[in-house]
Amino acid sequence: MVTSKFSNTLSAIELNAGRKLNWHYDQLKEYLSFTVNNEAIEVIPKNKILQESELETLKEALLDYGFQYKKTIDDSILVFEQNIELR
Secondary structure: OOHHHHHHHHHHHHHHHHHHHOOOHHHHHHHEEEEEEOOEEEEEEOOOOOOHHHHHHHHHHHHOOOEEEEEEEOOOEEEEEEOHHHO
């Protein structure tokens, strides 16, 4: 997937994540930062440590768009890559 396509879809992914977490958009942007990096989406918690249930909900929200959890970097940056079967 081309990075520009990620950028076009990123807002929809953020809105979906906020909806699933029952957070309004401003709350989502206050707590989490979504960025595109090398055909992956990185989610960085800013002002909140995610509870296990919130983390699972976030993983489900990204899975709705074909992104699967891949790894955590430095115990904070969550990396999601698009499902290989969908490429």
